Amino acid sequence: MAKTVFDVLQDKLFEHRKSHVDFLASGGASDFSVYQQQCGLIRGLDLALREIQDLAQNYMDDSND
Secondary structure (H helix, E strand, C coil): CCCCHHHHHHHHHHHHHHHHHHHHHCCCCCCHHHHHHHHHHHHHHHHHHHHHHHHHHHHHHHHHC
16 A cells, blocks of 8 residues: 555654654753653654544545545
C-alpha cells in the first residue's frame, strides 16, 4: 500500500519525537529548564501524532463510504 501524506507526516514527527526522547535518555538535559522544554516538545509531538491518526482514520472512513 502506498504511503499517504498522513503516513509521511507521522513518520517525520515520530523521528523528531525519537530525537528528543534519545536526548533525554542520554542525559542531555543540562538543567531542569532544558528537561521541561524537552518534555513539552515530546508532549506536543504526541498530541500532533494523535491528531494526525484521528484525521487519517476519519479520511479513510469517509473514503470507504
